[in-house]
Structure formats: C-alpha cells, structure tokens
Amino acid sequence: MKKLAKWRLFSLITLMALILSGCGKPYLSTLQPAGEVAKSQFDLMVLSTLIMVGVIIIVTIIFLIVLFRFKRKDESIPKQVEGSHKLEIIWTVIPILLLLVLAVPTVLETFKLADVSAMDKKDEEGNTEALVINVRANLYWWEFEYPNEKIVTSQELVVPTDQKVYFNLKSSDVKHSFWIPAVGGKMDTNTDNINKFWLEFDSKGAEAAGELFYGKCAELCGPSHALMDFKVRALPSDDFDQWVATMQGIEEPVQADTAKAQEGQEIFNNSCIVCHAVTPANTTPEAARQAPNLTNFGDRAYVAGILENNEDNIKKWLTDPETVKPANKMTDTYGDLTPEQIDALAAYLSGLKVQK
Incomplete structure (x- = not known):
C-alpha cells in the first residue's frame, strides 16, 4: 500500500508539472517570434523538434515490429546473430547525418548573429552609422545608453522597428543576461568584457504586442533575479526619431506644475x-x-x-x-x-x- 501511495504521489506531481509547464505569459513566449533573430531561433527549434519526433516515431515503429513479429512462439533457441556490419554502419551514419542537419544551420545562424561589423563603420564625426545601444545591467535594474544620440535612460528601452539595432552588453556588479523572449537574443552581461550582438524588432509583432515587449534577466543574479525585468518600446522609425529629438531637447529637469x-x-x-x-x-x-x-x-x-x-x-x-x-x-x-x-x-x- 505504501508503494502504491508513493506511485500515486509521483503520478500526481508529474501531472502537475506537465500542466504547469504550459503556464506563462504570452508576451514572454519564444513561440511567437517578432523579429529576424527570434524567427531564426524559432525555425531552429522547429527543425530540432521535427528531427527528434521523427527519430522517436521510427524507433517506436521498429520496436513494435520486433515485439510482435519476432515474439517467441516455442521453446526452441533462435539463430544466434553476433553482428551485422550493414546495420552497424546504418545506425552510425544516420545519427551523424542528423547531427549535421542540426549543426550546419545552427552554426550559420550563430555566426550571423555575431556579425556586428556594422558597428565599426563610422561617419566623418566618428559616430557609428548603425544604431548602437550600450546596455548596462545592475542589481536589479537596467540602463540604456545611446552614445551617438547622447541619451541615457533606464528600465524602458526604446527602439525603432524593422531595422537592426546593435547592442554592447556589460554588467556593473555580477553576471546578468539580456533577453527579450519574443525578439530573441539571450546573451550574458559580464563585468570584465563587452558582449556584442544585434536584434531586429518586427513592426507587425510590435503592433500585436502593443508596441511593448518584455525583457528579462536570464542569469541567476540574486534574491530579486526573477524581478529584474525591463520593457522595450518598439516604435516606427519616424516616432523613434521624434522620441530621440524630444529627449535631446531636454537640458533642464522637467519642472513640477502643482x-x-x-x-x-x-x-x-x-x-x-x-x-x-x-x-x-x-x-x-x-x-x-x-x-x-x-x-x-x-x-x-x-x-x-x-x-x-x-x-x-x-x-x-x-x-x-x-x-x-x-x-x-x-x-x-x-x-x-x-x-x-x-x-x-x-x-x-x-x-x-x-x-x-
């Protein structure tokens, strides 16, 4: 009875874990990509899932065929087979091919994400031609600096849609990780080096999200790690330019009116x-x-x-x-x-x- 009770408890916990694994907020989902990087990462997840499901189906079919077709029917000892070079080659070559199917697009996309050469192209004034944002992670808040525009803000990142935005990532204290689930990314912010990458914010995805994406710290960093959120306001290019102009026009603090x-x-x-x-x-x-x-x-x-x-x-x-x-x-x-x-x-x- 005790063993039965343990199995019931185990089954209940397993069922609860399965149900709770589907809980979450839609704006934190990676399954609704809203940018080029997120779409590439989503496609890689779909590819790997299809391969894994395909392997499971094939192995299950072979298992059932062997189970029923070659089921022992008498007491005679079947013919002993010590090995098959053909089968050994097959079950060695097929996994290698599957790994190549996964590895090639993964490596290509990784190098594509790491291509930040546009950050090195500068105009006559020494400013980068691309939009560059310096992200600085702190316990437990985020700072966003636009070096070309000479703007510093916090907690709410403002970006234009439908163009590449380049990021310099670093930390002021401990290791954090910059992640916008719906747009892609997830890269560490370290204290001793600067990580660089780019994202693109899709205008249709931004419209569906109400122009507001949600960002998270994805590296355990302390008691309030789960609360280290930031928001991303993705605006059309004209609206973003207007926001930049407005911020640049503020030379004195906003004065109280009551x-x-x-x-x-x-x-x-x-x-x-x-x-x-x-x-x-x-x-x-x-x-x-x-x-x-x-x-x-x-x-x-x-x-x-x-x-x-x-x-x-x-x-x-x-x-x-x-x-x-x-x-x-x-x-x-x-x-x-x-x-x-x-x-x-x-x-x-x-x-x-x-x-x-």
Whole structure:
C-alpha cells in the first residue's frame, strides 16, 4: 500500500508539472517570434523538434515490429546473430547525418548573429552609422545608453522597428543576461568584457504586442533575479526619431506644475538627486550612475520594471522598496520618508513626462 501511495504521489506531481509547464505569459513566449533573430531561433527549434519526433516515431515503429513479429512462439533457441556490419554502419551514419542537419544551420545562424561589423563603420564625426545601444545591467535594474544620440535612460528601452539595432552588453556588479523572449537574443552581461550582438524588432509583432515587449534577466543574479525585468518600446522609425529629438531637447529637469509636485521636487533635489539623474544627457561618468535615470519616469509603463505605473504603486515602492524587490540597492539609501513626503514625491515623479 505504501508503494502504491508513493506511485500515486509521483503520478500526481508529474501531472502537475506537465500542466504547469504550459503556464506563462504570452508576451514572454519564444513561440511567437517578432523579429529576424527570434524567427531564426524559432525555425531552429522547429527543425530540432521535427528531427527528434521523427527519430522517436521510427524507433517506436521498429520496436513494435520486433515485439510482435519476432515474439517467441516455442521453446526452441533462435539463430544466434553476433553482428551485422550493414546495420552497424546504418545506425552510425544516420545519427551523424542528423547531427549535421542540426549543426550546419545552427552554426550559420550563430555566426550571423555575431556579425556586428556594422558597428565599426563610422561617419566623418566618428559616430557609428548603425544604431548602437550600450546596455548596462545592475542589481536589479537596467540602463540604456545611446552614445551617438547622447541619451541615457533606464528600465524602458526604446527602439525603432524593422531595422537592426546593435547592442554592447556589460554588467556593473555580477553576471546578468539580456533577453527579450519574443525578439530573441539571450546573451550574458559580464563585468570584465563587452558582449556584442544585434536584434531586429518586427513592426507587425510590435503592433500585436502593443508596441511593448518584455525583457528579462536570464542569469541567476540574486534574491530579486526573477524581478529584474525591463520593457522595450518598439516604435516606427519616424516616432523613434521624434522620441530621440524630444529627449535631446531636454537640458533642464522637467519642472513640477502643482504645489504638491513642487514640494516633491524639493525633496527629490535634497536627497534622491544624489543617485538619480533627471536629464538624459550622458555627461555623467558611467561609474557615477548608481541608480536608474528618471528623466521620463512618468512616461514609462512600469515602476521598478514590475509594477504598473500609477501613484499608488509609486508610493508602495517609496514606502518600502525591500518588499517589492528584496536586496535592491535603494533599500539602504533612500531613507525614511513621512507619508506626506511620499505623497509629494509620488506626485513629482508622476509628472516627469517628456511625451505629449
């Protein structure tokens, strides 16, 4: 009875694991590719799956034929076969051919993804002709720098659709991994070297996703690894150019427009400004950028990358960031704020908008 109970428990756990493996959010799925890289990776997954399923079907058929056709019918000893050179050659050559079918397109696509030669082509002013974005991963937030455009932003990556976007990836502290499931990629960000690759954001996929893709850290990096999200706003080229022009036109912080927001701005300038910038210019040395840039905080879809951007969630984050993202750097630096100060600061942060 105990053995039967164990098998029942094992069967139940197996069934639950099978059911839960299908759970997830559609915008984090790699099975709905929205870019050239994602489509290539999806095609490789389909190819490998078809090969594996084909092998399983063929082996199962052979097994059933042997099981029923050559089933022992009497007590006589069958003819002993010590070996067959023909069969040995067949079952050696076929796996090699299957591996080649998998390896050749995989290697070709890997080298294609690693081709970042366009990043070396520069104009007369020394700027790259291609769009290059420097990605810097931190515990537990992301910074995005556009060196040609002289813009720094955080938590929400803005890119144009239907063109290659090149990335320089690095980390400020521990190993992280940059991944946008629907668009492709997944590449480590290290502290001692810069990894480079490119992605393309499909306009149709962006339209289906509401212009907002979801990015994740794909390398276990600490208590809030699962909460180290970022968002990707994929815009048509004209809209992206307009966003760049708007960000470049901001030379002074956005001014508060209400009494409460003005009070919040004063609080911000007396404390938060030590870590957080509210202008997009990349004049601040990288080593001094210790916290997310908040220039367009009010335009972003999420707070801390995971909470819907509204005043209640801003207050929740400011009141106790540790409950939102355990072990985050802000917990030990933001200080104690009264409820009135939090209300004022939330009003100011909500008003940090650059898009009309």
